Amino acid sequence: MNMQLVTGNHAAGQAMSLAGEANRNARGVVCGIYPITPQTEIVEKVARFPFSKGRVIPVESEHSAMGVCIGAAANGARTFTASSSNGLAYMAENIMVAAFYRLPIVMAAVNRTLGPPWNIWADQGDSLMFRDFAWVQLYCDTSQDVADSSLLAFRIAEDPRVLLPVMVCMDAFIISHTSMEIEMASQEQADQFLPDCQIPHRLDSSRPFTTVGMTLPQDTLSHRLELDEAMKRVPAVLDEHRKNFNEVFGRQVAGAVSAYRTEDADRILIASGSLSTTTRDVVDAWRAKGEKVGLLRIKMFRPFPVEQVRRICRDAAKIGVLDRNYSAGTGGIFCHEVRSSLQGTGDQMVQGYLAGVGGGDVVPELVHEVVEDLTRRTRAGEPVWQGIE
Amino acid sequence: MMNAVNPQYEREDCLLRPGNTNCGGCGMSMGLTLLGRALEGETYSMVIPACCGIVTAGAYPTTSYNVPVLASTFASSPAFASGVAAVNELNQDPDARKPRVICWAGDGGTYDIGIATLSAAAERNEDLIYFCYDNEIYGNTGGQRSSATPVGARTTTTPGGKGEAKKEIMEILAAHRIPYAATLSIAHPDDFREKIRKALAMSGFRFFLMHAPCPTGWKTEPAESIELVRLAVRSGIFPLYEVYDGTDYRISMEPDGTDPEKYFEKQKRFQGQDIDLEKVKLAVTARTERLWKLAGLSQVDKAASAYSVNKPPA
Numbered sequence: 001m002n003m004q005l006v007t008g009n010h011a012a013g014q015a016m017s018l019a020g021e022a023n024r025n026a027r028g029v030v031c032g033i034y035p036i037t038p039q040t041e042i043v044e045k046v047a048r049f050p051f052s053k054g055r056v057i058p059v060e061s062e063h064s065a066m067g068v069c070i071g072a073a074a075n076g077a078r079t080f081t082a083s084s085s086n087g088l089a090y091m092a093e094n095i096m097v098a099a100f101y102r103l104p105i106v107m108a109a110v111n112r113t114l115g116p117p118w119n120i121w122a123d124q125g126d127s128l129m130f131r132d133f134a135w136v137q138l139y140c141d142t143s144q145d146v147a148d149s150s151l152l153a154f155r156i157a158e159d160p161r162v163l164l165p166v167m168v169c170m171d172a173f174i175i176s177h178t179s180m181e182i183e184m185a186s187q188e189q190a191d192q193f194l195p196d197c198q199i200p201h202r203l204d205s206s207r208p209f210t211t212v213g214m215t216l217p218q219d220t221l222s223h224r225l226e227l228d229e230a231m232k233r234v235p236a237v238l239d240e241h242r243k244n245f246n247e248v249f250g251r252q253v254a255g256a257v258s259a260y261r262t263e264d265a266d267r268i269l270i271a272s273g274s275l276s277t278t279t280r281d282v283v284d285a286w287r288a289k290g291e292k293v294g295l296l297r298i299k300m301f302r303p304f305p306v307e308q309v310r311r312i313c314r315d316a317a318k319i320g321v322l323d324r325n326y327s328a329g330t331g332g333i334f335c336h337e338v339r340s341s342l343q344g345t346g347d348q349m350v351q352g353y354l355a356g357v358g359g360g361d362v363v364p365e366l367v368h369e370v371v372e373d374l375t376r377r378t379r380a381g382e383p384v385w386q387g388i389e
Numbered sequence: 390m391m392n393a394v395n396p397q398y399e400r401e402d403c404l405l406r407p408g409n410t411n412c413g414g415c416g417m418s419m420g421l422t423l424l425g426r427a428l429e430g431e432t433y434s435m436v437i438p439a440c441c442g443i444v445t446a447g448a449y450p451t452t453s454y455n456v457p458v459l460a461s462t463f464a465s466s467p468a469f470a471s472g473v474a475a476v477n478e479l480n481q482d483p484d485a486r487k488p489r490v491i492c493w494a495g496d497g498g499t500y501d502i503g504i505a506t507l508s509a510a511a512e513r514n515e516d517l518i519y520f521c522y523d524n525e526i527y528g529n530t531g532g533q534r535s536s537a538t539p540v541g542a543r544t545t546t547t548p549g550g551k552g553e554a555k556k557e558i559m560e561i562l563a564a565h566r567i568p569y570a571a572t573l574s575i576a577h578p579d580d581f582r583e584k585i586r587k588a589l590a591m592s593g594f595r596f597f598l599m600h601a602p603c604p605t606g607w608k609t610e611p612a613e614s615i616e617l618v619r620l621a622v623r624s625g626i627f628p629l630y631e632v633y634d635g636t637d638y639r640i641s642m643e644p645d646g647t648d649p650e651k652y653f654e655k656q657k658r659f660q661g662q663d664i665d666l667e668k669v670k671l672a673v674t675a676r677t678e679r680l681w682k683l684a685g686l687s688q689v690d691k692a693a694s695a696y697s698v699n700k701p702p703a
Binding site: 032053061064065068071073075203204205209211212216 | 432433434436444446452455457459465467470472473474475508509513
């Protein structure tokens with residue numbers, strides 16, 4: 001067992017590099033890289049990795065980092081990169097192209113507050129702005145989850161039933177810079193888990209085509225429909241490859257959602273990323289008092305696990321959603337998705353809590369306040385801003 | 390989803406196939422034809438950003454291009470192409486010919502929105518051949534000013550004529566010390582072909598600037614496109630030259646003293662009461678003299694800056 005004490009950044013950089021190296025018998029690996037706090041260590045790690053068939057291209061901007069990945073993936077290579085915050089915003093146009101070209105690019109997104117004001121701390125508003133860009137999004141809760149999800153991401157992205165890019169997200173500093181003991185994959189395991197990257201629509205001189213010229217509305221509609229269908233195949237593909245992961249690594253990797261003590265819960269807290277690990281401890285404390293409180297951790301935001309949310313929340317009277325992100329004037333983004341998932345299932349109360357927006361610490365006391373509010377509350381209201389002094 | 394070649398029109402070694410929807414007299418289209426001929430026998434793919442060059446492909450599901458074309462975002466063609474070229478290199482069969490990667494971009498994508506990406510790819514000396522077809526205008530959006538628009542030219546966003554000089558993109562590329570940069574004119578196909586063959590024999594970042602008449606934007610007669618760019622070469626408005634390693638300037642064709650007026654008078658974009666053609670001519674002279682100095686052909690120092698159109702009035 002290869003135990004290592006590593007940060008989330010190290011976990012992502014190492015696991016993605018192993019995945020890149022695993023494609024050495026196919027068309028190799030190419031990464032366009034550009035630094036930004038707090039993900040810089042990821043691309044530094046990638047730049048140092050001794051790929052036997054690969055090239056890491058340090059470019060002049062995030063926009064070009066994704067541009068290099070698009071060109072390389074279009075030519076059949078395995079590709080990945082990393083970014084954060086305003087870097088992701090600057091990359092936005094090419095992030096969209098990666099998905100709309102159906103290129104299986106993997107990107108580590110270290111969730112950092114969008115500026116201004118300039119702030120380097122955790123907030124998911126950066127990657128969540130791409131919720132409508134046809135990327136699969138996984139929000140990790142530990143360095144182990146980052147390492148494992150990074151490998152899983154390639155398997156999902158490159159699956160011929162999917163062929164969509166995947167974003168592996170983690171909270172700035174809380175996960176990216178905190179060392180945890182994890183089991184790191186070996187190269188042999190990565191080789192065993194990941195088949196050669198096959199991109200069926202890659203550039204091919206024997207079959208000249210243009211990707212993609214002017215397209216009329218009717219054909220564009222078909223394109224969007226295909227994206228939708230691919231996205232809908234992700235949950236089953238994810239679970240299939242989690243089984244494969246388990247066979248190769250002998251451990252579980254979290255799926256789209258993880259339910260914790262929800263079976264008989266009358267109150268369920270929903271959280272993602274590092275908020276979910278803090279919330280789990282708070283749930284234990286309330287359970288110790290005999291209170292029926294549970295946690296639903298949402299790892300996969302796109303496609304949104306509608307069915308699981310409906311099933312797990314079915315018997316709970318009150319749902320409290322913790323969001324470390326917000327959409328101005330309307331509240332937390334996960335909360336919106338949960339509300340729309342539960343539409344028509346009954347009259348459950350769904351209350352939103354903005355916790356740690358802009359990077360503030362979400363300590364257990366703050367989550368206790370959420371449970372207290374939820375317990376007292378008889379009807380849902382405006383989102384509650386936690387941590388306002 | 391991709392646009393495929395209609396087999397009915399498939400021809401050997403024909404880059405731009407019949408049936409495209411480009412304007413009559415389009416310099417870019419003629420450039421593509423010359424490029425295709427110069428690249429006969431080569432295996433290559435193209436990266437084309439948002440511009441008339443990608444509209445040329447036509448409507449899905451067909452394409453006018455007979456080689457694989459990756460459409461890129463406006464600013465990104467050198468970045469996309471760097472990725473394509475890197476994979477080619479990783480998979481190069483030592484016994485096979487090297488596949489080429491070609492960027493084909495307009496002056497908007499080159500001089501303006503894409504210049505950071507272009508500069509970075511040139512600085513990294515990526516193994517690419519980059520073509521800028523310079524029609525001195527944002528042609529695809531109907532003719533707005535670009536930084537390649539010459540002083541005095543009317544565009545939809547400079548209705549009284551542009552007040553500033555054309556950006557010297559060749560000097561910017563030369564400052565990157567790339568192995569090869571050259572200007573091309575569709576009026577001189579032999580020179581065009583010879584320069585491309587030279588570039589093919591090299592590796593690293595190679596840059597071409599091609600003067601591309603745009604009858605729609607320049608308000609010119611389509612039938613006169615080639616004559617126009619010929620006049621541009623002869624009068625020194627668009628000099629043909631090469632730059633090796635960013636420092637070694639070589640003139641390909643010396644101007645024959647043709648009056649620039651002949652070039653201007655054929656174009657409605659240079660006509661209007663606000664346009665000071667004398668100022669335009671001085672700019673041409675200054676550019677020519679500077680180029681001659683760079684090529685070591687003249688010792689006459691006429692202090693080119695005295696002619697600079699951007700110089701504030703004394």
